[in-house]
Amino acid sequence: MAWWQIILITLYSGVQILDELQIWSGLNTPIGAGFIVGLIMGNIPVGLFIGASMQLMILGVGTFGGASRIDATIGTVLATAFSISIHGMSPQVAISSIAVPVATIMIQLDILARFTNTYFAHRIDHDIETFNYKGIERNYLLGALPWALSRAIPVFLALAFGRGLVQAIANALNGSWAWLGNGLSLAGATLPAVGFAILLRYLPVKKHVAYLILGFTITTLFSVIFFNVQSLGTGIAAISKGFSVKFNGMPMLAIALLGFALSIMHYKGSVNEDKENVTKNAVKLADSSDETKGEITDDEL
Known part of the structure; x- marks a missing residue:
């Protein structure tokens, strides 16, 4: 993986969460992340396959108010990057062994970003009382930093220093642990069906x-x-x-x-x-x- 690919993917990871919070262009979704990272890595079909699988997995998953949910977008980013760059790692194995665990771990970092962002919220409250309009604008923009860094930092560390570990895991899954690799491939292929099941559970199916x-x-x-x-x-x-x-x-x-x-x-x-x-x-x-x-x-x- 080239250094410029790591930088571009890291920048995208930080920007996509701001897109989700404000613009919602669609590039912050798992399918959008699969396309962007696949384009950067030079293999769009693999990126779209992983992104679409993760998108289907979270069809019935939502968040309300301040609740946090699994970050399938960052899971797609890392799964796509490693699946393309690591020899012998199939997209299905990348989904089950990288995308899903990373998406689950990112819940904690999402909570940390929300917690850190309250510092700037309190400063804005103080600026409102003192009619400091410049301070309100400045702290509002600074509030984007915790969100962006909560995604960019873990992605950069994983891409820059985690390739050797992931390569060792891929070699093991294709070698002495082939039975586990086959199981992970099957699990990755069934995850979209799980997403459909969750979606049908919450849709008014009986009515329609x-x-x-x-x-x-x-x-x-x-x-x-x-x-x-x-x-x-x-x-x-x-x-x-x-x-x-x-x-x-x-x-x-x-x-x-x-x-x-x-x-x-x-x-x-x-x-x-x-x-x-x-x-x-x-x-x-x-x-x-x-x-x-x-x-x-x-x-x-």
Whole structure:
């Protein structure tokens, strides 16, 4: 791993948390981290694979208020960097042996960043009392330092001094501990399914089970049809040299657009239903006011 790659990945690690807190451009997500680090390391497909797997793992995980959660983005950063630079480390092993443990450890550093940031918050309170507007602006900007350093420092230390340790672990998992390496590969491959399970646990599945069944059926149906057509085209091309037509599989974008269309239909139906309910309630309220018109209430007595 070159020195400039370590510097760029470290800078990205510090900036991405500020992006998450303020801008939310999407580059601070695991899939965004996989793309950026994969681009820096020269292997975007591996970065996207690790980032997408971690993204799926945390689909149903959220944070509210001051709560901390696992930092899947930093886990993706280190897993992608080591998976590409370390010989013999597959993306699945990198996910289960690096990404998940690092993402869990980063909870403690996230708490430390929040705790340290209270120093600047108290200084801002003091500046507000003394009407020191320059001090308010300065301490507000300085408050970004604990957040950025809580991500940049561990990433730099891991990339600069941890490569030898990770290489030794990779050699062991491919050697005498191959049984453990195979288990970690299997665990890394199943983590996206865990993320889907968590997501389905918190989504209103019972209320919208029809859409769940419809989406699963459409995806499976089109996948089977396009796969068979693609296989048929490949067979014909092998027999006839003049057959040059290419059959591609159904892209995930098409499936996503189908889901988007269904969501629009459901949203419009819900809006129309809400409008009808409001109109009915208004009519009932008007009728009840007409019926009670002229009556003497206790207050008027």
